[in-house]
Structure formats: structure tokens, C-alpha cells
Amino acid sequence: MTTATTSSSPLGPGFWNFWSGLLCFSLGDAVLYIALPFLALGTSPAVNQHRALGLVVLAGSLPRFLAPLLGTLADRAAPKPLLLISAGLRTLSALLVGLAALHLGQLPLWVPLLLAFGNGLLSTLTYTVSRTLLPRLVGQGALTQANALTSGALMGGPLVGYGLGGTLLALGGSGPTLLIAAGLSLGLLLGAGRLPDLPPGASGTGTPGVWASLAASWRLYLGRPLLLAMLLFGFSLNLLMNMLNVRAPIHLLSVGRGAGDYAVFEGLLSGGMLLGTALVGLLARRLNLDAMLGLGRWVVLLGVVALLPGAAAMWWAGGAVIGLGIGLLEVAAITRIQALVPAQGRGQALGTAMGFNALGLLVGAGVAALAWPTSALLLAGAALLLVLALLWPLALRREPALGVAAD
Structure with missing residues (x-):
């Protein structure tokens, strides 16, 4: 299968409509x-803070367990309708909860739990569809640039959004903040509506079943030391981030x-994530993707260590450094997977x-909900990241040379 493009230029109007959404x-x-x-x-003054936050974070994380099935859906359904449905439902749910919070004040705990779960499900679908769609909108030569720009939108948007959210919370509370979130989500509806009507990435009688596709995907990861090392580090990083x-x-x-x-x-x-994605283009002239993945691991570890003193300023600095490492890892990892996996199996x-x-x-949210000191959790997380960073060169030595999957 040849890679489809919507324009003769590396980044055509199809990509920019997608990017703006x-x-x-x-x-x-x-x-x-x-x-x-x-x-x-x-939700209630009687609800334990650790428990309430742990449950909400857990509810937002659980939909990721459905990501393999959502990835199969992204491979087998047309991307444009999936993005439209996801954006529409996400806008509606934020609007309804925002209006309820505005008019009722205190809400039962199940409301933020349901919103967190629904948002997590729709965000996972949006992310999976976007990453499988991107190689079909641009040529292979522009894929790293397109991934960097896309990651920049996904990571740079929050640079403004978090400040806006904090300001709105301070001024008006959760209700108006959620209404603004609903309005912003409409942008994806508009952007997705202008996408080309691309067919599903995988189709035909030769397409394997869902469970066969899942088994093949696991064989791919387990059979490639580099991809397995990426998988283990991703697990550890997500554990840390949910803590x-x-x-x-x-704490703050x-x-x-x-x-x-x-x-x-x-x-x-x-902001650190955005800077990391911006640096990818410069570093790509000197480092290949695997070297960039190794560098990102050490940067994340440095950021976690910076959190240990506990002061708010140190958490700000540590957050920026962690974000920088994640930005480097995000673009390199996605581009690596897109290059190694054929189009019909990317989702x-x-x-x-x-x-x-x-x-x-799940583990991160569960552990963080326990009454353990935050400093102890950070020390354990740093130790785990250190071990995986030290093992990365071993995975590289056992990995075949860089390859590109045929579309």
C-alpha cells in the first residue's frame, strides 16, 4: 500500500486542518x-482528599485499557467520522457537567468520576486516530516534522490551557471552567469536518480478526528489544505521571x-514538553531516533530528582525538566513506531x-492514593527510571538496524 497524501507539498491543507483541530x-x-x-x-467535605483525587485520576486512566480495541477501531473505520463523534461527545459532556456545577454547586462524586472516564475514553480514541491518520496526510519524508508539530499542538496547547483553567477556577469555580472547556472542544469538530474523506487504513478479506491483530502486535513488541524497552519505559513513566x-x-x-x-x-x-518537541528538529541533525530516546530518559530522571526537596519552586523546575524529557521521547517514540509498523497495523x-x-x-493512581509520603514515592520512581535508563544501551546493542515499514 502506498502512503496517501492530500497535497503535493509535504504539509498540505489536510494536515493543517487536522493540526488546528x-x-x-x-x-x-x-x-x-x-x-x-x-x-x-x-464533592463533599467528608470525602478524603487522597481518595477522591485517586478515584478521579483512576477513572480517567481506566479507558486506556481499551486502547488496543480503540486502536483496532482506528485501523478499520474511516478517521473523519471517528474524530467528529469523539469531539461531539466530549463537548456535550463538559457542557452538561459545567451547567450542573454552575446551577447546583456541590455535585456527588460520581459526576466527576463519570466525566473523567468519558473524557479519558474519548481522548484515547482521538489520540489513536490522530497518530494513525498522520502518516496518510503527509509523505514519509515529512513525518518527523509532522509528528513534532502535532506533538507541539498537543503539548503546547496546555501551556495556555492550564493557565486559563487556573485563572477561571480562581475567578468562578469549576462550572464556568468546564463551560470554557466545552467551547474549546468545538474546535476539533470544525477541524475534523474539513478533513479529507479517507477510507479505513485496514480493510479487505485478508484483514485479521481483532484478537489475531492484538496477538501480532504483542509479538512485534516482544520480538524487538528496542520496542520492548520503549514499552517498559512508557509503563514506568505513566506510573510516575499518575502519581x-x-x-x-x-502537595502544592x-x-x-x-x-x-x-x-x-x-x-x-x-512548556517543557513543547520545548522538547521543538528541539527534536535541531537534535535530529546530530542524533538518530534511538539516541534521542536515550537522552530523553536521562532528562526525565533529572526532573524527578529535582522534585525531591519539595518546595513549590523546585516542583516548578522539576516539572519543566520532566516535560522537556517527555517532549523528546514523544516525537522520537511515535516516529519510531510509525516507521516500524505497516499502515494497516499502526492503530x-x-x-x-x-x-x-x-x-x-492504574498502579500509579492506586499507590498515590495510599498514605505514603510523597518523597518516598518520588525516590522509588527515580530508582525505577534509573534502572531502565541504564538498560537502554543493552537494548540498542541487541536491536537490528533502523528499518522502515512498507505501506
């Missing part, structure tokens, strides 16, 4: 992300200004990775 999606998601923890904290998702609002509430400091932390984390392969990462999210 994802930028709006990331802005709305960031505003909603800031609102959810404080919506949960306001931070639970502990950061509470105890050492600083609460929502304001938390918004700064998330904004710097997102399944990405979904398999996301599903495994969901286990890390």
Missing part, C-alpha cells in the same frame, strides 16, 4: 484537566497557593502500547 482539543483538555481535581475536592497527578494538587496546596501553584506546575510541565500497535501504559497509570 488538535490544538483546540488540547486547549480544552487542559482546562478540563485543571478543573477535574477541584471538582472532585468539592504526580494525584499528589501535585495536594500544603506548601503554596493551591490551584495557582498547581496551574504553574502543569503549565511548566507542558493496533499504538493501542497496545497505550493499553500497557494504562497498567502503569
Whole structure:
């Protein structure tokens, strides 16, 4: 199968319509992300803070276990309708909960739990569809640039969205914040509506069944040391990030200004991610993808170590450094997978990775909900990342030379 493009130029109008919709999606998601923890904290004064936040983060993480099935759906259904449905449902759910919070005030805990689960499900679908769609919108030679720009939209949007969300929370509470998130989500509807009507990536009588595709995807990961090492690090990174998702609002509430400091932390984390994606283009002239993946591991580890002193300023600095490492890893990892996996199996392969990462999210949220010191959790996370960073050169030595999958 040959790679389809919508324009003779490397990045045509199809890509930019797609990119603008994802930028709006990331802005709305960031505003909603800031609102959810404080919506949960306001459910009832009798609800334990660790428990409430842990449950909400867990509810948002559980849909990632469905990522392998969503990846199969992304391979076998036309991308445009999937993005339209996802954006529409996401806008409606944020609108309804925002209106309820505005008019009723205190909401039961099941409301933010349901919103977190639904948003997690739709965000996972959007992400999977977008990553399988991208190689079909641009040529192979422009794929790294397109991945960097797409990751920049997904990571740079929150740089504004977190600040907007924190400001709206301080001024009007969760209700108005969720209404703004709903309005921003409309941008993906407009962007997806202008996409070309591409057919499904996998079709025909020779297409394997869902479980056969899932088994083939796992064989691919287990048979390639580099991909297996990427899978294990992704698990560990997601475990760490969900621990931070639970502990950061509470920790910064105890050492600083609460929502304001938390918004700064998330904004710097997102800013670091944006900078990391921007650096990919410069580093690609000197480093190949595998070297960039190794560098990103050490940068993330450095950021985690910076969190250990506990002061709000150190959490800001650590968040920025962690984000920088994630930005480097994101573009390199996605481009690596897209190059190694044929077009008809990319959604399944990405979904398999996301599903495994969901286990890390589950463990991270569960551990963070326990009454263990945040410093102890960070030390354990840093030790795990250190071991995996040291094992990366071994995976490289056992991995065949860089290859490109035939479409």
C-alpha cells in the first residue's frame, strides 16, 4: 500500500486542518484537566482528599485499557467520522457537567468520576486516530516534522490551557471552567469536518480478526528489544505521571497557593514538553531516533530528582525538566513506531502500547492514593527510571538496524 497524501507539498491543507483541530482539543483538555481535581475536592467535605483525587485520576486512566480495541477501531473505520463523534461527545459532556456545577454547586462524586472516564475514553480514541491518520496526510519524508508539530499542538496547547483553567477556577469555580472547556472542544469538530474523506487504513478479506491483530502486535513488541524497552519505559513513566497527578494538587496546596501553584506546575510541565518537541528538529541533525530516546530518559530522571526537596519552586523546575524529557521521547517514540509498523497495523500497535501504559497509570493512581509520603514515592520512581535508563544501551546493542515499514 502506498502512503496517501492530500497535497503535493509535504504539509498540505489536510494536515493543517487536522493540526488546528488538535490544538483546540488540547486547549480544552487542559482546562478540563485543571478543573477535574477541584471538582472532585468539592464533592463533599467528608470525602478524603487522597481518595477522591485517586478515584478521579483512576477513572480517567481506566479507558486506556481499551486502547488496543480503540486502536483496532482506528485501523478499520474511516478517521473523519471517528474524530467528529469523539469531539461531539466530549463537548456535550463538559457542557452538561459545567451547567450542573454552575446551577447546583456541590455535585456527588460520581459526576466527576463519570466525566473523567468519558473524557479519558474519548481522548484515547482521538489520540489513536490522530497518530494513525498522520502518516496518510503527509509523505514519509515529512513525518518527523509532522509528528513534532502535532506533538507541539498537543503539548503546547496546555501551556495556555492550564493557565486559563487556573485563572477561571480562581475567578468562578469549576462550572464556568468546564463551560470554557466545552467551547474549546468545538474546535476539533470544525477541524475534523474539513478533513479529507479517507477510507479505513485496514480493510479487505485478508484483514485479521481483532484478537489475531492484538496477538501480532504483542509479538512485534516482544520480538524487538528496542520496542520492548520503549514499552517498559512508557509503563514506568505513566506510573510516575499518575502519581504526580494525584499528589501535585495536594502537595502544592500544603506548601503554596493551591490551584495557582498547581496551574504553574502543569503549565511548566507542558512548556517543557513543547520545548522538547521543538528541539527534536535541531537534535535530529546530530542524533538518530534511538539516541534521542536515550537522552530523553536521562532528562526525565533529572526532573524527578529535582522534585525531591519539595518546595513549590523546585516542583516548578522539576516539572519543566520532566516535560522537556517527555517532549523528546514523544516525537522520537511515535516516529519510531510509525516507521516500524505497516499502515494497516499502526492503530493496533499504538493501542497496545497505550493499553500497557494504562497498567502503569492504574498502579500509579492506586499507590498515590495510599498514605505514603510523597518523597518516598518520588525516590522509588527515580530508582525505577534509573534502572531502565541504564538498560537502554543493552537494548540498542541487541536491536537490528533502523528499518522502515512498507505501506
